[in-house]
Amino acid sequence: MFRFRLSLVLPLAAALVLALWPLVWAEADLYFQVFGMACFYGVLAVAWNIYALSGAISLGHAAFFGLGAYGSALMSCYLQWSPAVTVPLGAVAGAAYGVLWGLLFKNLRGVYLGLATLASVEIPKVIIDNWSSFTFGSLGVVGIAPLPDLRLGGLELAFGTSLKAQYYLLLLFLALAGLVHRYSLVSRWGWALRAMRENETAAAMLGVEVFRHRLQALLLSSYLTGLCGALYAHLLGLIEPALVFSLHISALPLVLSIFGGRFLTWGPILGALILYPLDQLLLQPQFPTGHAALYGLVIVLTILFCPQGVAPWLRKLRQIAWN
Amino acid sequence: MAAKAASNCLELRHISKSFQERRVLADVSLVVREGEIFGLIGPNGAGKTTLFNIITGLVRADEGQVLFHGQDITHWPPPRICHAGIARALQLPAPFPEMTGLENVLIGCWFGKRQAAAPDSEAQARELLARVGLQGKEEVPAGQLNLIDKRRLEVARALATRPHLLLLDEIAAGLSPAAVKQTAELVTALRDQGLTLLVTDHYLNLTLQVSDRVAALDQGEIITVGSPREVVRHPEVASAYLGTREAKTLPEAAP
Numbered sequence: 001m002f003r004f005r006l007s008l009v010l011p012l013a014a015a016l017v018l019a020l021w022p023l024v025w026a027e028a029d030l031y032f033q034v035f036g037m038a039c040f041y042g043v044l045a046v047a048w049n050i051y052a053l054s055g056a057i058s059l060g061h062a063a064f065f066g067l068g069a070y071g072s073a074l075m076s077c078y079l080q081w082s083p084a085v086t087v088p089l090g091a092v093a094g095a096a097y098g099v100l101w102g103l104l105f106k107n108l109r110g111v112y113l114g115l116a117t118l119a120s121v122e123i124p125k126v127i128i129d130n131w132s133s134f135t136f137g138s139l140g141v142v143g144i145a146p147l148p149d150l151r152l153g154g155l156e157l158a159f160g161t162s163l164k165a166q167y168y169l170l171l172l173f174l175a176l177a178g179l180v181h182r183y184s185l186v187s188r189w190g191w192a193l194r195a196m197r198e199n200e201t202a203a204a205m206l207g208v209e210v211f212r213h214r215l216q217a218l219l220l221s222s223y224l225t226g227l228c229g230a231l232y233a234h235l236l237g238l239i240e241p242a243l244v245f246s247l248h249i250s251a252l253p254l255v256l257s258i259f260g261g262r263f264l265t266w267g268p269i270l271g272a273l274i275l276y277p278l279d280q281l282l283l284q285p286q287f288p289t290g291h292a293a294l295y296g297l298v299i300v301l302t303i304l305f306c307p308q309g310v311a312p313w314l315r316k317l318r319q320i321a322w323n
Numbered sequence: 324m325a326a327k328a329a330s331n332c333l334e335l336r337h338i339s340k341s342f343q344e345r346r347v348l349a350d351v352s353l354v355v356r357e358g359e360i361f362g363l364i365g366p367n368g369a370g371k372t373t374l375f376n377i378i379t380g381l382v383r384a385d386e387g388q389v390l391f392h393g394q395d396i397t398h399w400p401p402p403r404i405c406h407a408g409i410a411r412a413l414q415l416p417a418p419f420p421e422m423t424g425l426e427n428v429l430i431g432c433w434f435g436k437r438q439a440a441a442p443d444s445e446a447q448a449r450e451l452l453a454r455v456g457l458q459g460k461e462e463v464p465a466g467q468l469n470l471i472d473k474r475r476l477e478v479a480r481a482l483a484t485r486p487h488l489l490l491l492d493e494i495a496a497g498l499s500p501a502a503v504k505q506t507a508e509l510v511t512a513l514r515d516q517g518l519t520l521l522v523t524d525h526y527l528n529l530t531l532q533v534s535d536r537v538a539a540l541d542q543g544e545i546i547t548v549g550s551p552r553e554v555v556r557h558p559e560v561a562s563a564y565l566g567t568r569e570a571k572t573l574p575e576a577a578p
């Protein structure tokens with residue numbers, strides 16, 4: 001009983017801290033930005049992990065990210081629709097590519113799947129690079145509409161300009177992603193993913209519809225990643241193929257998830273909330289050029305010394321503290 | 324059900340399969356009747372496991388058909404075959420290693436048949452574990468069980484899908500005489516409950532003891548089908564097992 005309550009209380013407490021600290025410390029734009037982006041990468045990590053839960057390690061999620069970013073940016077640019085519409089619609093471009101993967105890579109596993117996903121990022125990237133008349137080519141899209149402001153009674157949320165408002169938006173996005181992740185772990189559907197991850201042949205013979213469930217996971221994963229890309233385009237105001245289809249975008253969610261712990265509800269989120277601020281606040285000021293190497297180092301150390309990630313450690317600490 | 328009682332449960336028609344030019348199954352035809360224990364005997368490498376793989380949809384036959392209750396299931400994917408009512412315990416156990424024994428069985432309860440969502444799957448899963456002799460090991464991660472217990476778990480998990488037809492591959496392999504006796508009792512009890520069973524073995528004892536009918540498979544061909552008594556007396560069966568042909572190991576010498 002206590003364990004159940006504690007497992008609920010801790011994330012709630014963490015959520016409260018994340019939600020309330022800006023009230024105490026009102027003018028901290030740097031921290032709003034850093035922790036806002038930490039939440040953003042937390043969503044990206046969750047999105048990546050949902051597909052990974054079905055036993056498929058992707059090295060190409062930048063494809064969904066880039067397509068979501070371009071889908072929303074171009075729609076907003078040509079049709080002048082509000083980002084409130086183009087973000088959810090643009091992300092469909094990512095999901096559509098996800099379904100294509102699911103069908104084409106149906107029989108690929110392990111290393112072969114990894115290579116295929118890695119290579120498949122190049123296709124949309126090259127097309128967007130070269131179709132200049134429509135996509136503005138390698139110069140990218142600039143002057144993308146910022147997120148619209150929202151008025152709730154007397155409360156004005158300037159998502160386009162206020163870093164604090166953006167922080168809250170991204171925190172909410174992360175909370176929703178956290179619920180989706182939890183569902184992907186503990187629901188019946190989550191057990192189907194787990195079964196196929198642990199032994200695909202056995203799962204299939206016990207009635208788990210491996211192909212269908214994995215495709216659903218990929219659909220959800222690619223749509224969420226497309227949403228991230230679309231939000232990114234409007235938060236930043238400019239995108240270019242080399243940026244949104246970069247290897248960094250594919251690798252980061254993998255690193256964050258593995259560091260945090262892939263099989264615990266809060267694992268990937270924890271990874272993002274620890275590593276991204278660590279990188280941005282401590283390492284980047286010290287080593288402006290080499291700080292990205294952190295992620296490389298972290299992944300090597302994690303895989304070598306705690307392949308389950310840090311979340312299980314925290315869980316153990318909690319149990320020790322409790323007893 | 325009464326009308327079905329006399330009918331065929333599983334029918335294999337002219338199944339052939341080659342792996343890289345090597346003929347592993349050659350024109351195999353068999354009928355398993357509703358409610359019987361059907362034994363498939365044959366030395367190592369005879370093609371028994373391959374035949375099971377074809378029935379459960381893991382391997383595609385080059386030619387031939389598989390009929391289950393008269394329905395052609397030849398090219399169905401494995402989950403659909405499971406939902407139709409065929410379950411199998413693998414020769415090499417394939418547990419979900421990080422899940423507990425109980426969770427392994429629950430996967431079978433939850434996904435085995437879509438229509439009948441059992442109200443209390445956990446109680447059912449515990450009962451099945453006890454039935455195969457795994458009581459007290461419900462919470463052990465399946466990857467940590469020993470080989471014998473993993474094989475028992477295979478059976479419990481297969482039963483959890485509520486099958487009509489249960490395929491047991493190498494039921495006696497590695498078992499102590501006491502465990503062989505338990506397995507024989509379990510198999511017979513399942514048959515008496517109304518299940519149809521297709522069992523293989525490269526040792527003859529258990530299969531011959533429990534089976535209602537037996538087929539002997541050698542080098543991918545059915546040599547003979549009949550009662551256990553008839554089959555052991557068949558001269559070709561004797562030669563297949565006594566190793567009069569070259570490159571044939573004695574069944575007792577195999578691991």
Ligand SMILES: Nc1ncnc2c1ncn2[C@@H]1O[C@H](COP(=O)(O)OP(=O)(O)O)[C@@H](O)[C@H]1O
Nearest residue numbers: 342343347365366367368369370371372373374
């Ligand atoms: N996937 C495969 N690829 C190549 N050869 C195979 C494959 N599966 C089985 N075989 C071969 O088919 C023959 C029959 O194997 P199997 O069906 O396992 O026999 P049994 O179960 O009767 O011992 C063996 O010679 C085996 O080497």
Ligand SMILES: [Mg+2]
Nearest residue numbers: 371372414492
């Ligand atoms: Mg075999």
